[in-house]
Amino acid sequence: MSDPSKRSPSDTRIPEVLTADEQAAEVREHRRYWLERLLQIGVFTVLVGGWEVSARTGFADPFFFGQPSGIAATVWRWARRGTPQGPLWQHVVVTLEETVLAFSLGVLIGVIAGFALGRNRTLAAVFGPYVRMGNAIPRVILGSIFVIWLGLGMASKVALGVTLTFFVVFFNAFQGVREVDPNLVNNARILGANPHQLSFDVMLPAALGWITSSLHTSFGFALVGAVVGEFLGATHGLGYLVAAAQGAFNANGVFAAMVILSVVALIADALVTWLERRLTPWRPSTRARDV
């Protein structure tokens, strides 16, 4: 700790030869990893294999319960030759478009509202109870209203997604602003910050940790909004595929749309993780991810 200026950051290196103990530990760690992977695959095989076998033996009627091989074939057919309702990519794109729009709008409005109410006690006192009331409404019901108001197009799905994401982001932004370390605020004041600088140079970055941790949840909600909206009434989208397959008593089709939806959601989640890292680069990278 003597003189930090003379110490280069990477001087704390250890010779790269491992001791016998360390090697044994590494081997154990390795075995453990592969055992876990093996068990994971085992669980999948038992579940899906069991399903397939019971469908084939007639224990579970594939007409109602679907069949893994049938689901895989349906996904493959849709990907290759398109769905009965048009090309598959078109539906994926529509759903994604709605999700991203709802997510962006919901986050934007949520951050602005949460920040304003967090900074201003009067605003918080006046609007706080109404926001909590709004949050208590089961918002999926609003989907039907939005379809009536905004029609079968994209707008009704985006509106539903926004009402879902807004509250998650709002409460996080609000809490984030409220819980800013008072020392940081005092320090900024003494250093000469005016109220504007205090808001955007101190409060907002301090709350950003809270806000970004809500992004995963809110992206999931945006997707739910889009799919439920499509399910209730639409002409395109993965939710519409589910509804159409249901209408045709095509269980494999419902499951196939579900599989595609999961894959899309996983990819989107990875993108949100990337966004999160970009927004808070000062955080240690080993941070445990919240699920």
Add this chain to the structure above:
Amino acid sequence: MTKRFRTPRGTFYVAVHSLTCAIARGEFCAIVGPTGSGKSTTLNRGHVSVLGKPVTTRSENVGYMFQTDAIFPWKNVLQNVATGPLYRGASRGEAARRAREWIGRVGLAGFEDRYPNQLSGGMRKRVALAQTLINGPAVLLMDEPFAALDVQTRTLMENELLELWSGTSASVVFVTHDLEEAIALADRVLVFTAAPATLKRSYPIDLPRPRNVTEVRFDPHFTQLYQRIWEDLREAVIAYERSIKEITF
């Protein structure tokens, strides 16, 4: 100044009562007293006047160093140090230039791009020092700034502080509960009594400058001063312990 807190039973706990102290320009003044004696309250809630003019929180004239880390975790070292000048209207280039100069002065050259969580406790204190001193404060208030550091790092930081301070004309009010630290650093040590905090006595410290806080502790005169002030401080601590027993929150 006077400061009261309400206790849960509705009575008042007078933390600080009618306290005034004047500090000369460029003087290093340390305040010692029992823990909880209202030293920090004096710094935080007191009114500070410079040359007879009252100072507001947002003033060019005052710097403040906190007990806990108060540098911004989302800014790297350069951005942290440049904060003050930017808030006070300096251009980006100008602020960065001055920040680099101060980063060099506190011995952190080469660490400009690091974020606080990538620094040690001592390095974070250096950033805090640079961040405060870059504004050229006339009065520097320090609330047990090195209390959280280990003893070795602490000594280093104390020497660092003395060296940086000698290059400025700032008056320092340094709150600590460590009498050795107070004597080693200050021109004058103020002993506080507790609950309510009042000034018990003021001791001039006539140890020669420039000082090295490690070496000055072996000075016979240091030991003399320590014993004299400790007598006073011990009484204050005992009185404080007694008063706490009587209050029973």
